[in-house]
Amino acid sequence: xxxxxxxxxxxxxxxxxxxxxxxxxxxxxxxxxxxxxxxxxxxxxxxxxxxxxxxxxxxxxxxxxxxxxxxxxxxxxxxxxxxxxxxxxxxxxxxxxxxxxxxxxxxxxxxxxxxxxxxxxxxxxxxxxxxxxxxxxxxxxxxxxxxxxxxxxxxxxxxxxxxxxxxxxxxxxxxxxxxxxxxxxxxxxxxxxxxxxxxxxxxxxxxxxxxxxxxxxxxxxxxxxxxxxxxxxxxxxxxx
Numbered sequence: 001x002x003x004x005x006x007x008x009x010x011x012x013x014x015x016x017x018x019x020x021x022x023x024x025x026x027x028x029x030x031x032x033x034x035x036x037x038x039x040x041x042x043x044x045x046x047x048x049x050x051x052x053x054x055x056x057x058x059x060x061x062x063x064x065x066x067x068x069x070x071x072x073x074x075x076x077x078x079x080x081x082x083x084x085x086x087x088x089x090x091x092x093x094x095x096x097x098x099x100x101x102x103x104x105x106x107x108x109x110x111x112x113x114x115x116x117x118x119x120x121x122x123x124x125x126x127x128x129x130x131x132x133x134x135x136x137x138x139x140x141x142x143x144x145x146x147x148x149x150x151x152x153x154x155x156x157x158x159x160x161x162x163x164x165x166x167x168x169x170x171x172x173x174x175x176x177x178x179x180x181x182x183x184x185x186x187x188x189x190x191x192x193x194x195x196x197x198x199x200x201x202x203x204x205x206x207x208x209x210x211x212x213x214x215x216x217x218x219x220x221x222x223x224x225x226x227x228x229x230x231x232x233x234x235x236x237x238x239x240x
Contacts, residue, residue: 024054026076026208031063035178035235036101040079042231043100047218054211063132067093073205080200092205096212098219099199100228104173105136107191108180109161116168116191119143125167128157135196136170154179161188170195177239 028044030037041058048056058079061069070078071090082103083095107116116122119139126147129136140148149166151157154176157169162185169176173194180188204211222228 024211025057026054026204026211027057027059028077028079028202029059029061029066029070029075030079031061031066032080033060033175035174035239036172039101039174039232039235042235043219043222043228044079046222046227046231047215050218050222051214054214070203070205073207075205076208077202077204079202081203082198083201083203086203090203093203094206094209094212095201095203096215096219097201098216098223099201100219100223101200103135103196103198103200104194105133105139105170105196106173106176106194107168107170108158108176108188109168109191110187110189116195117193119195122168122170126165128160128166128169130154130157130169130171133171135198136172139195140170155183158183158185158188161185174235174239177236181239 030040032040037060044056044058048054059075066075066078067081067086067090069075071092073092078093080099080101081095086093107122109116120143122140122145123143125145126149127140127145128149128151129140131137131150131152137150147166149157149160151160154169154171157166157171158176158179160166161169162183171179173190176190180186202215204215219228
């Protein structure tokens with residue numbers, strides 16, 4: 001009888017543990033495309049490896065749909081956003097406290113791009129930005145350059161720069177590197193430092209807010225041991 005009771009308790013504990021593990025699966029989506037999504041995936045995969053009681057799957061979706069589904073708890077979270085921008089519209093999403101990615105918007109051009117330090121410096125030139133990249137588009141429009149061209153894709157913008165139809169283009173740093181590498185436009189370079197740098201944060205559905213301290217601690221550890229920098233450097237090398 002004592003054996004049966006012990007066996008029953010062991011079975012119950014095993015079942016309870018299995019339930020807990022199942023409850024900590026996170027399906028995280030992003031509205032970003034490659035190469036930013038590749039970096040997100042590499043970081044989340046590493047977190048998944050390091051935290052045995054949390055499993056993470058990752059999927060790329062259209063930007064707005066990614067937020068909507070996470071907000072509705074159809075998915076568990078969204079990676080990664082400027083929390084203050086989305087907080088009012090997506091009230092069920094809460095940001096963790098540690099950022100592992102900073103969105104960088106850079107000026108791309110031929111040799112003269114070193115002259116550009118801020119949006120105001122673009123005023124005398126013909127400048128392009130990509131539709132939907134609001135920070136870049138709004139920044140360019142605000143300073144009213146000599147010519148403004150809002151195009152539909154980064155590739156279109158870089159072809160115009162390569163053909164000297166644009167002096168400069170403003171776009172996300174990683175996306176810009178990916179485009180000029182793939183297109184073979186090695187005379188086009190990114191300015192340093194970037195025009196804008198904005199830390200972005202992983203958003204979780206509020207039902208998972210108890211996991212925030214765990215994820216914060218792991219991301220902080222990955223920063224301190226150099227893992228985040230190594231993953232980012234590896235991506236940068238693949239784009240050059």
